[in-house]
Amino acid sequence: MKNPSLKRNAIANYFGQAYVMLIGIIVTPLYLQHLGVEAYGLVGFFALLQTWMNLLDIGLTPTLGRQIAHARGKTKGFDEFRKLLKSFEIIFFGLALIAISGVYFASTWLANDWINAELLSTDVIAYCIKLMGVMIGLRWFSGLYRSGINGLEDQVWLNIANILLMTLKFVGALILLIFISNDIQHFFEYQLVIGSIELVVVMMRFYTKLPISKVPIHVISFHWDSVKSVAPFALGVAYTAGIWIFVSQVDKLILSGVLTLAEFGYFSLVVIIASAINAITGPISNAIQPRMTYLLSGGSEVDMLVLYRNATQLVTWVSMSVSIMVAFFAEPLIYAWTGNKEAASWSKEILFWFALGNGILAIIAFQYYLQIAHGKLKLHILGATLSAIVEVPIIVYAALNYGALGAGITWFILRVVWGLVWTPIVHHYFAPGLHWKWLFNDILIIVLAVTLIALLMQYLYPETNNFSRPVIFLVLMIMGTIVMAVSSLSSSFIRGNVKNKIKRKRTKAMS
Structure with a gap:
């Protein structure tokens, strides 16, 4: 085929x-x-x-x-x-x-x-x-x-x-x-x-x-034999997916009963925007997951790891550019979107933390893609279990006692800690010798570049109280485009592709 x-x-x-x-x-x-x-x-x-x-x-x-x-x-x-x-x-x-x-x-x-x-x-x-x-x-x-x-x-x-x-x-x-x-x-x-x-x-x-x-x-x-052959994999996915639902949705479940239905409507706006960060990077993961599995099944592990690293750079660049801009400009963004000042004021601090947490989540999800490609989820099951034992009680406590804002701050902190602690363990088993190159060259350099440029945009952001909603949205779009354009130079994969395209155009022009 x-x-x-x-x-x-x-x-x-x-x-x-x-x-x-x-x-x-x-x-x-x-x-x-x-x-x-x-x-x-x-x-x-x-x-x-x-x-x-x-x-x-x-x-x-x-x-x-x-x-x-x-x-x-x-x-x-x-x-x-x-x-x-x-x-x-x-x-x-x-x-x-x-x-x-x-x-x-x-x-x-x-x-x-x-x-x-x-x-x-x-x-x-x-x-x-x-x-x-x-x-x-x-x-x-x-x-x-x-x-x-x-x-x-x-x-x-x-x-x-x-x-x-x-x-x-x-x-x-x-x-x-x-x-x-x-x-x-x-x-x-x-x-x-x-x-x-x-x-x-x-x-x-x-x-x-x-x-x-x-x-x-x-x-x-x-056909029981067919089901039985994939049952360990399916149950492993089900178990870890179930735990992930508890970890990622227990705060929202609690808040749906604690907040009024109107407040939960405002919170739903936060969830939509924060989830959009992962949706933006979803197309890359949807494209690479079956290809990673295919490459491994054909014995091309080196090509699979090249794809893994290149995709990591792309996702880091996109997810962090969007999440940091959303976090830094949460209030004007929500107002420009909905026209509801009450929603913008209620949501701004909450969205700040959920946006950053979901930006990090998009990156650390790659260690899961690696395990899916290998079809071995034993380590993932262990990690998900430990995550649930540690994180769920903390998230429940934060949501019950500190509301939506407490849930957002907790979400961000836990994603950072989990990424720093668990990802190197996964890489040790499935891609020995890769982790530190992956972390510094494929992630941290890009994150640093995006953050510095976004801070500059925040400093240059004009007073928009008298601006119309479309103008505010346009200003934010222009600033976000600048952040993405400039920060793209921090990715070796993107730079390499740009150089190759320029080289091909020159060769074509000379011929």
Whole structure:
């Protein structure tokens, strides 16, 4: 099977991610305006609930993506893969029923005893939560097939489909709110319809692109031997993913019960912006993970490590440029985005710490990609266990006693400590002799350059109290572009690519 272009996939991932982010930036403040802060808080609660319900995934989605990438590097690899796929579909169907039933029966309790609403009735909230449960089941199946498409490196199509589907989700819902109804119940009903369409589209594409197996397999069948062979890997992923949900989402879960629904709406804005930092770098990791696995399965470890280091530099440059600029200019950014001064004032300090913490998270995630590529998660399981034992009690204490700001500061400190302590241990086992070159040459030099340039931009930032929101946003975009452009020179990978392009242009001109 011919390998798709890694460059094309990365570019497609970035274009698709940029579109989703852009449409989210445009539509979110309009949602806030037409739904109201409290109803928007319910949208934020849906995102939180969906994250926690991913605990039931038990590692199947990432396992399927890895196994299809592995099958591409093996002769007759898809004969066994199809057995695994059919087995996973049966398991997912059962898990979806559990999720939908669980959310349905918990909806009344959540509406009455957990969510602190002042304007929305408990009946409305309970109904919306029931719709959330059905959507979670549909999105699980969509995620399974999306993972398969990603493993096939059919990422150009996936991004085109994602753009169309996100347009229906965001723009279609906005049209609904403006011209038909701004009832939060109708909003979730519409999202349920689009979620159903999404599942059908990605499932059809996945089966269309899946190579034909010479071994006949029934449409509905379960193959225990196939599941058993990947069970240690899947359960390892599930265990560590579950722990990660506890570590990364326990503060948000607590805050959803401590804050009023309106305040949680403001906090949801912080979560969206902070999460966007990881979403920006996601296209790189989505492109390199299946390729790293493929290279290792073919015995090209040296090429895999070159890809690993180059991708680290790119992610460090992008994630730290964005996270530091967001942290330094949190208040004007939120005001320029939403037009809500109360939201900007409430969120500025909280966003500062969450933004920096997520910027660091995007970098230290690379040690996990390395372990996924090797298909060995024993060390990751140990690290995740230690992380949960140490971090969860600290995060719970900070959220309960110091609120959202305490949770943000704690998140930042823990990410720094974990990156400095655990990553060298992983590198010692999977890439001996790499760590210090990776840390200093691929990360710290870039971080230092970004920080110094961003500090200069902060010093030069003009007084914008009398500026319109579009002008404030434009000023921030210009300053962010300067930070990224200048700091890019600190990356040896980027410098090398620029030099090669200049050299090729000169050679072409001379010929």
